[in-house]
Structure formats: C-alpha cells, structure tokens
Amino acid sequence: MKKEPMTTKAPTGLVLNIQHFCTHDGPGIRTTVFLKQCSLRCKWCSNPESIHPKAELAYNPGKCIGRKECGLCLKPPFPEGAMYVIDGADDKVHVNWDLAGECDRETVAICPTQALHLFGQEMTVAEVLDEVEQDGTFYRESGGGITLSGGECLLQPDFSAALLAEAHQRGINTAIETAGNVPWRFMEQVLPHVDLMLHDHKLTDPVRHKKWCGADNSRILENFKKAYETFPQTKFIARTPVIPGVNDDEEHIRAVLAFIRPYKNVIDYELLPYHRFGESKYGFLGRVYELEDFTPPTSETIHRLQEIIDKAFGRGGTPPTA
Amino acid sequence: MATATRRIAINLGGGYVPGLNAVITGAVLAAHELGWEVVGIRDGFDGLLFPDRYPDGGLVRLTRASVEHLSSAAGAILGTAARSDPFHVRSINGENQVEEIDRSDDLLETIRSQHIAAVISVVGTRALSILFKLHRKGLRTVAVPKSVENDMATTMLSFGFNSALSFAVETLDRARQAADSARKIGIVEVLGEHSGWLALQAGMAVCADAVLIPEIPYDITGVASKLRKKFQAGSTSALVVVAEGAMPGNRVQVPDVAAAADSFKASLSPGATGHEGAHVIERSGHVAETVALQIQRLTDQETYPLVLGQLVRGGPPTAVDRQLGLAYGAAAVRALNENHSGVMVSFQPPDLKFVPLAEAINKVRTVPGDSVFMQVARSLGISLGD
Numbered sequence: 291m292k293k294e295p296m297t298t299k300a301p302t303g304l305v306l307n308i309q310h311f312c313t314h315d316g317p318g319i320r321t322t323v324f325l326k327q328c329s330l331r332c333k334w335c336s337n338p339e340s341i342h343p344k345a346e347l348a349y350n351p352g353k354c355i356g357r358k359e360c361g362l363c364l365k366p367p368f369p370e371g372a373m374y375v376i377d378g379a380d381d382k383v384h385v386n387w388d389l390a391g392e393c394d395r396e397t398v399a400i401c402p403t404q405a406l407h408l409f410g411q412e413m414t415v416a417e418v419l420d421e422v423e424q425d426g427t428f429y430r431e432s433g434g435g436i437t438l439s440g441g442e443c444l445l446q447p448d449f450s451a452a453l454l455a456e457a458h459q460r461g462i463n464t465a466i467e468t469a470g471n472v473p474w475r476f477m478e479q480v481l482p483h484v485d486l487m488l489h490d491h492k493l494t495d496p497v498r499h500k501k502w503c504g505a506d507n508s509r510i511l512e513n514f515k516k517a518y519e520t521f522p523q524t525k526f527i528a529r530t531p532v533i534p535g536v537n538d539d540e541e542h543i544r545a546v547l548a549f550i551r552p553y554k555n556v557i558d559y560e561l562l563p564y565h566r567f568g569e570s571k572y573g574f575l576g577r578v579y580e581l582e583d584f585t586p587p588t589s590e591t592i593h594r595l596q597e598i599i600d601k602a603f604g605r606g607g608t609p610p611t612a
Numbered sequence: 613m614a615t616a617t618r619r620i621a622i623n624l625g626g627g628y629v630p631g632l633n634a635v636i637t638g639a640v641l642a643a644h645e646l647g648w649e650v651v652g653i654r655d656g657f658d659g660l661l662f663p664d665r666y667p668d669g670g671l672v673r674l675t676r677a678s679v680e681h682l683s684s685a686a687g688a689i690l691g692t693a694a695r696s697d698p699f700h701v702r703s704i705n706g707e708n709q710v711e712e713i714d715r716s717d718d719l720l721e722t723i724r725s726q727h728i729a730a731v732i733s734v735v736g737t738r739a740l741s742i743l744f745k746l747h748r749k750g751l752r753t754v755a756v757p758k759s760v761e762n763d764m765a766t767t768m769l770s771f772g773f774n775s776a777l778s779f780a781v782e783t784l785d786r787a788r789q790a791a792d793s794a795r796k797i798g799i800v801e802v803l804g805e806h807s808g809w810l811a812l813q814a815g816m817a818v819c820a821d822a823v824l825i826p827e828i829p830y831d832i833t834g835v836a837s838k839l840r841k842k843f844q845a846g847s848t849s850a851l852v853v854v855a856e857g858a859m860p861g862n863r864v865q866v867p868d869v870a871a872a873a874d875s876f877k878a879s880l881s882p883g884a885t886g887h888e889g890a891h892v893i894e895r896s897g898h899v900a901e902t903v904a905l906q907i908q909r910l911t912d913q914e915t916y917p918l919v920l921g922q923l924v925r926g927g928p929p930t931a932v933d934r935q936l937g938l939a940y941g942a943a944a945v946r947a948l949n950e951n952h953s954g955v956m957v958s959f960q961p962p963d964l965k966f967v968p969l970a971e972a973i974n975k976v977r978t979v980p981g982d983s984v985f986m987q988v989a990r991s992l993g994i995s996l997g998d
C-alpha cells in the first residue's frame with residue numbers, strides 16, 4: 291500500500307515516556323515511545339502507568355523528604371484530604387488515591403523532590419521526533435528506528451499515524467507494539483506507516499482471554515488476520531508474554547503457530563518470559579498488583595516452548611533466558 | 613417508640629473480617645424495633661450496580677427472623693467486595709475496550725428509586741474514603757468501622773480485631789512450641805502495615821522475646837544481642853513477632869534484587885528514576901524473611917520465618933466481636949434515627965459516639981509511645997527493637 295506523508299496539521303498525543311537505546315522492540319537499537327491508554331487490563335501488566343487515558347498522579351515515597359522537611363503537599367492547592375501523614379515512625383506523606391484525583395500538573399509540580407509525578411504529557415509529532423532523532427546515529431549504524439508502544443498505541447490513531455508517517459519522511463524505520471484490541475479502522479489508519487508490527491497473542495481461548503485480560507480476543511484475531519492480508523509488505527512478529535499457570539502450555543503455542551504460519555509476512559514468533567519489574571509501579575499509582583504471588587517461568591518451560599516454535603519455523607536456536 | 617416506616621440498606625465494603633454478620637444482625641434488630649425495613653446490598657455496591665447478576669436482583673430483604681441466629685456465624689451473608697468502587701467501575705464498552713467509568717450517579721439514582729432512605733456501610737480505611745465521596749454527592753450514610761489491625765482512627769476498637777488477636781495468639785503459642793521442639797528462633801509476621809496493635813498485643817500475650825512494630829524503627833543488633841544472651845543462658849529457642857510494616861531504624865536498605873532491577877525500572881518509568889526512586893512493594897512475608905536472615909546471621913542460631921498474613925481474617929467472631937458488631941449495628945440505626953448522616957460510629961468507652969466522616973478519613977490509629985501495652989511489654993522483658 292502506498293505510504294502517504296501526513297500533510298495536515300499534526301495532532302498531539304498523550305505520551306507516557308520516551309525510552310532510548312531499546313534492543314528488544316524491533317531490529318537494531320531503537321527509541322521506544324510509550325503512549326498512554328490501553329483497552330485491556332492484563333493482570334501481569336508491567337506498565338500500569340500506561341493504562342488510563344488521562345495524565346495520572348503517581349507517588350514515589352522513596353523520594354519524599356517528609357512533613358517536617360517539606361509538607362507542601364499537605365496544603366492548598368492540593369485537594370483537601372488528598373495527602374496525609376500517619377503519626378508514628380514514618381514522616382513521609384501518604385496519598386489518599388480516592389481523593390487525590392483532582393491534582394493537576396501545576397499542583398503536582400509544587401513537590402520539590404518529584405516524589406509526586408504526573409504520568410502522561412501531551413506532545414506534538416515534532417516534539418517527539420526531535421527527541422527520537424537524537425539517536426539517529428545509532429539507528430543508521432544498527433538498522434534500528436522508532437517503536438511505538440504503550441499502553442495501546444493504536445488507540446491514538448491520528449497521532450500514531452502522523453508520527454510514523456513523519457518518521458518515514460525523515461528516513462526512520464518504524465515499528466509498533468500492539469495487542470490489537472482496537473477498531474479495525476484504527477489499525478488500518480496506522481499500518482501504512484509501519485515497517486514492523488509486533489503483536490501479542492496472549493491467550494487462545496476467548497473466555498480465558500477475557501478472564502485474564504479483561505476482554506475477549508475475537509476482534510484481536512480478526513484484526514490480525516486482516517492486517518496480515520491487507521498489508522502484505524509489512525512484516526509481523528507475533529509475541530506471547532509467557533505467564534506461569536496462564537498461558538505457558540504447548541496448546542497455546544501450537545494454536546498461535548497454526549494461526550500465523552499460513553502468512554509469509556509473519557516472520558517470527560517470540561516468547562517474552564513474564565517478569566515482575568513493573569510491580570513497584572503499582573505502588574506508585576496506589577493500585578494492587580494482583581499477580582504478586584506469581585514467579586517468572588522456568589528456563590525449562592521457555593526452552594520447551596521455544597523448541598516448538600523453532601521447529602515450526604524450521605530452525606534451531608537459543609531460547610530466551612527466563 | 614416507633615417512628616415512621618423507613619427503608620434503609622446495609623452493605624459491606626472491603627474484605628471479610630469476623631463479626632460482619634453481627635453488625636448486620638444488630639442493625640436489623642434495632643431497625644425492627646423502630647418499625648423500619650432493612651435491605652442488604654450484595655457484594656459491596658455491586659448488588660445495585662449490577663442487579664442482573666443476582667437472582668434476587670442484588671437486594672436482600674433482611675428481617676428479624678432471617679438474622680436472629682446469624683451473629684455467631686462466620687462469613688458474610690451479603691458477600692463482600694474487596695474492590696467495589698462506584699467511581700471506577702470496570703466495564704467493556706461497545707468497542708470491546710476495557711475501561712473504568714464513574715457510575716456514582718447511577719448508584720445514587722438507584723438508591724433513590726429503590727426508596728432507600730440511607731445506607732449503613734461497614735467499611736475499612738479504603739472503603740471509608742469512597743463512602744465519604746458518596747456522602748459528598750448526597751448519600752445519607754452512617755459508617756461502621758471494621759479492621760483486623762485495629763487501625764481505624766477515632767474509634768478505640770474496631771470489630772474484627774479481637775477475633776484476629778485471638779487467632780494470632782493461638783497460632784503464636786503453636787509457633788513457640790514448634791520453635792521449642794526444633795530448637796530454633798521462630799519469626800512470625802502478622803498484619804499491621806502502619807500500626808502494630810496486633811503484633812504488640814499478641815506478642816505480649818505469649819510473652820514473645822521481641823516484638824517489632826511500625827511505630828518503633830528497630831535496631832536488629834539490639835534484638836540479636838538479647839537473643840544471644842538468652843541462648844548463652846541455656847535457652848534453646850525463642851519467638852519474635854513482627855508486624856508486616858516494621859522497618860529498621862537505619863533505612864533505606866534496598867534489597868539486592870531490587871537494586872539489580874533499578875536501571876530497567878528507571879528506563880521504563882520516569883517515576884522510578886534514580887537510586888532514591890527504588891521504591892519496592894514489600895510483599896507479605898518480606899519482613900519475616902528479612903528479620904529471620906538477619907537474626908540467624910547475628911546469632912548463629914537457626915531461624916524459621918512464618919507468615920500469618922490474611923489467615924487472621926478468617927473464622928467466626930469471638931464473643932467480644934459479636935457484642936461489638938451488634939452494638940455497632942444498633943448504634944448505626946440510632947444515628948440515623950437521630951438524623952445523623954455522614955458520620956462513623958465510634959467506640960469511645962463507655963460510649964458509642966458519632967464522628968464526621970471527614971474527621972475519620974486519612975487517619976490511622978497507631979500505637980502511641982506512652983501506650984500501656986508498650987509499658988507492660990517492656991516490664992515483661994519483651995524487646996521492642998529500640
């Protein structure tokens with residue numbers, strides 16, 4: 291499909307973070323732009339700060355210097371009851387997450403140590419790309435580029451399409467990471483500007499998908515199939531975050547392989563061993579990490595599943611480390 | 613004296629604690645005396661937000677006959693909902709997208725349409741804030757405090773605590789016997805993120821060797837020194853009780869595993885950048901494990917960590933919690949009958965009083981430095997880690 295440059299005024303996007311020097315989000319050294327908002331609620335999510343469609347408050351008590359040294363957040367303009375201190379050994383501020391929702395960016399900026407922080411910032415295409423292009427030398431040397439991630443980057447289709455189109459104009463390779471649970475028109479709008487789409491096959495069974503991810507996968511699979519067929523020049527890599535006791539079974543891996551193998555433009559299937567690195571961020575946001583008793587998959591499990599994939603793709607290989 | 617017939621509702625916010633059924637019984641019986649009708653809302657507010665999920669429509673008519681044998685029973689007949697928040701109700705929209713929507717207006721409208729004059733809500737700290745927000749939007753309500761940690765401020769004693777304390781004491785006795793038998797130091801962790809009532813009172817009851825609570829930053833070398841002396845004098849076992857929120861005085865000691873993950877987390881999240889940003893959620897059991905390792909290292913005596921955790925929430929209520937639950941339920945009805953709203957029932961011996969919700973939120977009942985329990989514990993030779 292012909293890739294049209296975006297000539298209209300570029301929209302802004304709600305950007306969570308721009309991460310430099312990524313090596314797992316597509317080929318080469320890449321810069322990953324995380325957008326806010328997601329349409330799933332995977333219980334193992336490692337980026338909980340990316341889920342909601344608005345800028346949201348986060349609090350890192352490790353940075354708080356306490357009421358005696360500071361205490362600025364205990365006074366207006368912070369909302370009444372939003373912050374409090376518990377009498378006792380700990381002088382640090384606590385957040386009443388039910389009453390702190392009205393904190394705006396100016397209010398949060400009062401915190402001198404940045405213990406309080408707002409996740410999410412409106413940025414223009416130019417602002418994002420200017421930041422991304424700082425790594426241009428690395429892209430050229432390594433074959434890397436920009437990767438849009440999230441959250442679900444396809445939920446901001448105007449911004450994503452404009453950003454990736456402009457990246458193409460600047461000669462930057464483009465990739466997206468998506469779970470695919472979006473209206474097809476969103477995916478159809480963005481994919482013309484995408485060189486590589488990394489996409490998740492989290493669970494095969496729709497009922498179990500809804501149980502663990504919040505919504506079933508019927509539209510996801512439909513979208514993926516349409517994408518493979520509508521954009522034959524685009525490369526696709528399927529991925530499964532391997533969660534012990536949820537989807538670390540051979541049946542799921544074989545079902546995904548059966549789904550993707552008929553399509554030549556699906557060039558690989560990767561396993562992403564579940565990790566707990568996102569756990570602390572649930573605390574920053576005042577949320578509960580529901581999988582706190584889960585442990586990462588064993589290397590034996592990953593090796594066993596990877597062997598099935600390698601066999602299907604007609605190769606040997608080194609499995610990822612759990 | 614009977615007043616005009618009113619229809620009130622009762623719901624249970626947050627998780628289970630022993631004595632919930634006693635509160636329901638107390639409220640229903642007291643309302644019956646006034647000639648009022650009482651309905652129970654299933655699973656927090658879910659019975660009103662999702663009536664289609666329930667064969668009975670989400671509301672249960674509660675009569676004198678249906679509750680008079682209920683107060684001693686374990687469980688909660690209305691069901692509980694640990695995360696029932698009408699301001700953030702998870703749903704799937706027409707585009708199959710999961711989202712959290714504010715349904716507080718729907719809830720209030722349903723309460724009106726069901727001719728419910730007021731809601732008695734049994735709440736912990738989190739559900740109390742949600743109830744406060746609903747009250748600010750016009751809900752007539754009276755809160756009843758529940759807590760197995762006894763950390764609800766402005767009330768001397770939350771129901772549920774005594775049952776948890778009794779279970780903790782029984783288990784600590786067993787842990788001590790196990791420690792004696794194995795010739796080890798038992799390190800038992802109990803609930804208490806911000807307040808150490810459960811650890812202190814249970815540890816005192818079993819004459820533990822040391823009790824570590826959030827209110828007193830502990831010096832592990834002092835605790836180990838005391839234990840070493842005990843072993844040098846011929847003892848072959850010991851028992852240490854720790855609250856899950858207990859912390860060392862020489863903070864911040866970031867666990868090695870967290871330090872290893874620092875750079876990765878920092879790269880993912882601007883809120884986690886820098887060494888000081890290495891905030892880690894301490895899982896249940898972390899403190900017991902940490903203290904056990906440190907004491908083993910410092911005493912050369914084998915230790916074993918044990919976590920009671922959420923176990924203390926289970927089981928039937930003790931006699932104290934049955935009485936307290938009945939009294940709280942009846943007092944909530946009295947509050948409504950006296951036209952109070954937006955208040956929490958508060959046990960201030962010898963009275964049950966009503967305090968505004970605004971004064972109850974954001975407060976945690978911690979163990980004060982001059983607590984008689986601390987004085988008694990020290991007089992028994994129990995180390996408090998300071």
